[in-house]
Amino acid sequence: MKSRVSSFAASFLLLFILVSAQNLFAKTIPETLALKAISEHSAESAPAIAELRALGPAGLNTLFQTYAREIDEQVANPLIAATPEWQRLSATLDTVSQQKDSYLSGLYWYTDFAQAKAAARAAGKPILSLRLLGKLSEEYSCANSRFFRSVLYSNAEVSKLLREKFILYWESERPAPRVTIDFGDGRKLERTLTGNSIHYILDSNGRVIDALPGLYGPAAFMRSLNEMEAVSKYWGQKPVEGDGRQPYWAYQPDRLRRITVEWLRDTERIGGKAPLGFTIYRDEQGKATAIEGANRAMTKMVTEATILQGLTAGPEALGKTTYDGAWNKIAQLHLADAQLDARSIGLIKRQTQRGLLAYTSKLNPDTTLKTLIEKLQTNIALDTVRNEYLLHTKLYVWLIADHQRSELSTLNRRVYAELFLTPASDPWLGLYSPEVYTALERGGLVQ
Secondary structure (H helix, E strand, O other): OHHHHHHHHHHHHHHHHHHHHHHHHHHHHHHHHHHHHOOOOHHHHHHHHHHHHHOOHHHHHHHHHHOHHHHHHHHHOOOOOOOHHHHHHHHHHHHHHOOOOHHHHOOOEEOOHHHHHHHHHHHOOOEEEEEEEOOOOOOOOOHHHHHHHHHHHOOHHHHHHHHHHOEEEEEEEEOOOEEEEEOOOOOEEEEEOOOOOEEEEEOOOOOEEEEEEOOOOHHHHHHHHHHHHHHHOOOOOOOOOOOOOOOHHHHHHHHHHHHHHHHHHHHHHOOOOOOOOEEEEEOOOOOEEEEEEHHHHHOOOOOHHHHHHHHHHHHHHHHHHOOHHHHHHHHHHOHHHHOOOHHHHHHHHHHHHHHHHHHOOOOOHHHHHHHHHHHHHHHHHHHHHHHHHHHHHHHHHHHHHOOOOOOHHHHHHHHHHHHOOOOOOOOOOOOOOOOOOOOOHHHHOOO
């Protein structure tokens, strides 16, 4: 009997050791991968990086936990010298996250749509889908996506919102056109030409809820995403009587009306007038609450066509009357939406300091950076209002008219062709025209 008890105890002890070893193994494997990932030897680092990427957001989190001190040091001191160790760590973070400068954002981006949808369904979150020229993980992606990385994704509040409430996915529309200007004396200037990016907000099945075309300021970006995330929770569902929320299909027309009214209010705030031929409804304080075409107000026949015509009339009329100077004035009303946080400014400082010193030694770096930031924030405010009022309103018209609830690839083709004016049918993205003489062989085309 004693022998049987001893045998049982030994078996139990062995099982306990195996389970403990298994748990310890499970805990240490990601940490081991994180250590191997920044090895100088690619034979060791490459497989570890691939495994961390395959682990998904957990793999990226392991890197951030393992190297928290090194990352925090870089964030706090943007001009600190980049050691070989930091360069390897930074490259590893970017590969696992699939985003350049990810040490500031901590965002994990899926590049496989099926995986992104599966993750969204499992987490009960909507998808934020970025379409861009080039790759988000490369330095020379299109200009808009580079600004997303520096002024949106690096922003502490924006990155927190994206991590907590969305599954992130990016897809390249096509390579970003890149030009190198050789000055012939060893100096070169590299840039990307043309190109635009758009954020789509999708439900877990990939259906389009909304989209933000081009660059928005951090505050405006968060405000829109928070509303879109709230709508995603009931998108496609039948309304429940008495719960106080509008039907999901009413969201896009309602947003279009609200944006149109905001545009009208801004126009009046800068001294402009409402477009002729419209009825303007106002509250007790005299602020516009609705705008309606006079012809539509007179007709008694309400059809889908007349409803859509009524929704589009206001933005179209305001677009015709808002001139360049007016856009600049409206942008000044929204400077708060474009304010950059310390993390974004730190990244910009890191990116510009070396170029500034190479350009001249006579400028004061701090004064120059301050001026650069002020101009950048003004331009972001201008982009925000133009994208929201001119482009977003057109997108809503397409979404409302789409009875299939917006198949992403079809909508995206239309966005790049008609909104961004860079259709897939033009391989030269509007940079070459057979009607323009350049005095170059074959017009300078090289294939």
